[in-house]
Amino acid sequence: MSQSIDAHVRHCLRGDLRQLEFGHAFAHDRALIRQMFRRHLRGDCCFLVVEVAGVPAGQAWVELPLAPGGVGALWAVRVRPDIRGLGLGSLLVRAALGALVSRGAATAELEVEPHNDGAIRFYERLGFRIEPGPPLRQPPGPALRGLLVMRRPLSGPAQEAA
Numbered sequence: 001m002s003q004s005i006d007a008h009v010r011h012c013l014r015g016d017l018r019q020l021e022f023g024h025a026f027a028h029d030r031a032l033i034r035q036m037f038r039r040h041l042r043g044d045c046c047f048l049v050v051e052v053a054g055v056p057a058g059q060a061w062v063e064l065p066l067a068p069g070g071v072g073a074l075w076a077v078r079v080r081p082d083i084r085g086l087g088l089g090s091l092l093v094r095a096a097l098g099a100l101v102s103r104g105a106a107t108a109e110l111e112v113e114p115h116n117d118g119a120i121r122f123y124e125r126l127g128f129r130i131e132p133g134p135p136l137r138q139p140p141g142p143a144l145r146g147l148l149v150m151r152r153p154l155s156g157p158a159q160e161a162a
């Protein structure tokens with residue numbers, strides 16, 4: 001982190017949901033955020049938040065592998081716009097990768113818009129690489145076309161990149 005900030009990653013709580021819309025920024029995703037939270041309560045996925053000064057300031061939805069050795073996915077890695085660039089996104093992704101490792105995933109996957117250079121650089125720094133072909137895990141919500149697929153192994157040398 002570029003400056004000292006009191007942050008920790010934890011599971012999402014019901015009382016976080018409205019704040020995870022970050023004002024109007026992600027209000028259009030209200031139904032999806034609630035759907036992922038219900039899945040989290042059932043144990044079908046892992047909904048993480050990063051809390052800063054007692055307030056949820058970022059989120060990541062972690063799609064768990066279907067079987068040990070399988071592929072897990074990261075969706076909706078988002079940090080509140082006014083506190084980006086402080087290391088919170090990296091903290092969230094590392095926690096998400098840890099959750100996938102603990103559930104036996106061998107590979108982590110995500111999708112990113114091709115013009116989102118900052119996010120691509122961010123994920124590359126965390127060990128992800130762009131790979132050809134379609135995603136192996138289906139993202140929640142409406143299907144978006146033309147996204148880049150990025151993956152990283154969860155064991156071996158690339159693990160150290162995170």
Ligand SMILES: CC(C)(COP(=O)(O)OP(=O)(O)OC[C@H]1O[C@@H](n2cnc3c(N)ncnc32)[C@H](O)[C@@H]1OP(=O)(O)O)[C@@H](O)C(=O)NCCC(=O)NCCS
Nearest residue numbers: 077078079084085086087088089090111112118119121122
């Ligand atoms: C991508 C994102 C999660 C990174 O979170 P963060 O807390 O800013 O990340 P960190 O501080 O750990 O790392 C900063 C890096 O993130 C990247 N980044 C992408 N967008 C950024 C932004 N708006 N502000 C700051 N950094 C950004 C940069 O590569 C930056 O590294 P740099 O200093 O070399 O430019 C955050 O910018 C975000 O929520 N963006 C909007 C949603 C999004 O695009 N999600 C990813 C698409 S799947």
